[in-house]
Amino acid sequence: MGVLNWKAALADTPKEILNFRLFWSVAVFGILGAARGFDEGGVGSMVSMASFSSEFNINHGTATQIANRTSNITSMVQLGSIGGALLAFVLLDWIGRVRSLQVLCILYASGFAIVVGSFGNLGQLLAGRCIAGLGVGMTTVVGPTYLVEVAPKAIRGMLTNIFAGAVYMGVMIAYFANWGCSLHISSKNRAQWVVPQSVNLMFAGIVLLLSLTVPETPRYLIMKGKDEKALVALCNLRQLPADHHLIQAEILDVREQLEREKESSRGTSVWGKFRELVLIPANRYRFMLGVMSQILAQWSGASSITVYAANFFAELGKTGQNEKLFASCILGVVKFCSAYLTAFFIIDFFGRRRTLYSGIILQTLAVIYVAIYLKEVPPSLFNSKKFVPNPSQKHAGTGAIAAIYISGVGWAMGWNSFQYLINAEIYPLRLRALGSSIVMCFHFCNQYGNTKAVPSMLIAMHNYGFFIFCAVVCVMGLAWVWFFVPETSGKSLEAMDALFELPWHQIGRHGKELTSRIGSHMDDIGFSEKSGQDIEQCEVKKSELL
Known part of the structure; x- marks a missing residue:
């Protein structure tokens, strides 16, 4: 299929x-x-505001003490999110996708209500951010799981990556909210940091109300034995009659997959599902893809740049409070636009692998440039009032700021889109909630460690050393993608099994070619408009192809 070939x-x-x-x-x-x-x-802009710093006495003590205090505040949501990702597994399979959404909204709103009411109490602030983190952690499992289960296969990447794009819609709104409040609210007024944080409360309330208008996923309903409700939900989502061949084929595929999973399962308990995940080779490969994508993505540097954007722009010469906040706003716009351009025009039509390759290459080149600039023009020069950059240094500094924006484009195209999509679409139905939850725990463990470590890394490794570290991780990521990551665009969720049943060394590099014929035949098996085929006939044909 050609690039951006929507018609095909x-x-x-x-x-x-x-x-x-x-x-x-x-x-x-x-x-x-x-x-x-x-x-x-x-959060990164919040801790740099004078109103917040004075209320919580952030800048008291040595540089190391300040770095630790700052990292504790910024990383507390990530710490809570680890528990939230695990909680999502329990709730998704217990009460469903929609009810899980409602629970996370309540946790999310409760946490930030505690935050805005902390009034200088650092312990209360940390506790509120940890509780809010439970809700935030759940979003990364609940959102992609629902999206991948309701999306038609042809545009599954696009619809699932609406979640990834929304991350940077939130980043952009937060940047602009902090910048606007910094401009128009006095630094002596705690409303300067409270108003931007209140956006979280409004958002949670709106999503909670909207959740009353959406149906449960047909796949979850079938898993719970509610076949009639599943058929109604699927017809509602597809706007096709119950006897349409595509509706019948999709229902049949889900039932078949569940039957195969039950026959090969090692039990219905959580421990039994976990053993399936790590002991069955095909599932273990899926799990490896999820875990490694989180490790490589989080340590590639882009998440750190998002959280500490104001600090990094200050090191590149944007020393004024409003100036560095405005530069952060532009970064938010760049990532937001890049994420949605990737979702709507690239991920399904350019392919998962090629999109990820392109994004990582852009990110690698950008962070290498920033590392070279910080080595040649260290941030300490800007602290001297006598320092006047020469024309070449000014141009290089402008290029470094542009490189930060380019790294944002690469991240939005590459790791940011991939880490949510691949984690949601590769698992069998019975293991989707468990696999996604555990992988997102790795996600937040890495993000917590990353957010906590970056202030100290910048002191120990210097700024340019941190960006060199990020570049090395990006290069390692490219090698890993080349060998291990398969192309999954255009495959139905139920057809993923054929891909992961290949020998492990063929899945990444040759999986698409080896299973393309199987996938196309499997999609045709089931029900056709001219003649119906029962489950046994389908199984015979699939086994012949495999």
Whole structure:
């Protein structure tokens, strides 16, 4: 399929499937990504505000003490998110995707209500951010799981990555909220930092109300034995009659996959599912993809730049409070636009692998440039009032700021889009909630460690050393993608099994080619408009192909 070839991608998709009901449900769960973005974009600027610093006595003590205090505040949501990701697994399979969304909204709002009411009590502030983190951690499992289960296969990447794009919608709004309050509210007024944090409360309330208007996923309903409700929900989402061959084929595929999983399962308990995840080779490979994508993504530097954007822009010469906050706003706009351009025009039509390659290469080149600039023009020079940069240093500094923006484009195209999508679409239905939850625990463990470590790393490694470290991780990521990451665009969720049943050394580099014939035949098996085939016939044909 050619790049951006929409017509070919949607050739087998009836126009009724692309309907308002589907897009509304996707929008409600997709916007969940903004919850994480509000915090990532807001907390770094919040701790740099004079009103916040004076209320919580942030800048008291040695440089190391200040760095530790700052990292404790910024990383507390990530710490809570680890528990939130695990809680999501329990709730997703227990009460469903929609009810889980409602629970996370309540946790999220409660935490930030405690934060804005802390009034200088650092312990209360940390506790509130940890509770809010439970809700934020749940969003990264609940959102992508719902999206991948309701999306048609032809545009699954696009619809699932609405979540990834919403992360940077939240980042952008948080940056602008902090910048606006810094401009128009006195630094002696605690409202300067409280107003931007209040956005979280409004967002949680809006999403909670919208959750009352969306249906549960058909796949979850089938898993719970509610086949009639599942058929109604699927017809509602696809806007097709119950006897349409695509509706019948999709229902049949989900039932078949569940039957195969039950036959090969090692039990229905959590421990039994965990053993399935780590002991069955195909599932273990899936798990490896999820874990490694989180490790390599989090330590590539982009998340650190998002959280500590104001600090990094100060090191590149944007020393004024409003100036560095405005530069952060531009970074938010760049990442927001890049994320949605990737979702709508690239990820499904350019392919997962090629999009990820392109994003990592852009990010690598950008951080290498920033490292070279910081080595040649160290930030300490800007602290001297006598320092006047020469024309070449000015141009190089402008290039370094542009490189930060380019790294944001690369991150939005590459790791940011990939880490949510691949984690949601590769697991079997029975293991989707468990696999996604554990992998997102790794995500937040790494993000917590990253956010906590960066202030100390900048002191120990110097600024340029930190960016060199990020460049090395990016290069390692490129090598890992080349060998291990398969192309999954255009495959139905149920057809993923054929891909991961290949020998492990063939899945990444040759998986798409080796399973393309199987995938196309499997999609045709099931029900056709001319003649129906029962489950046994389907199984025979699939086994012959495999």
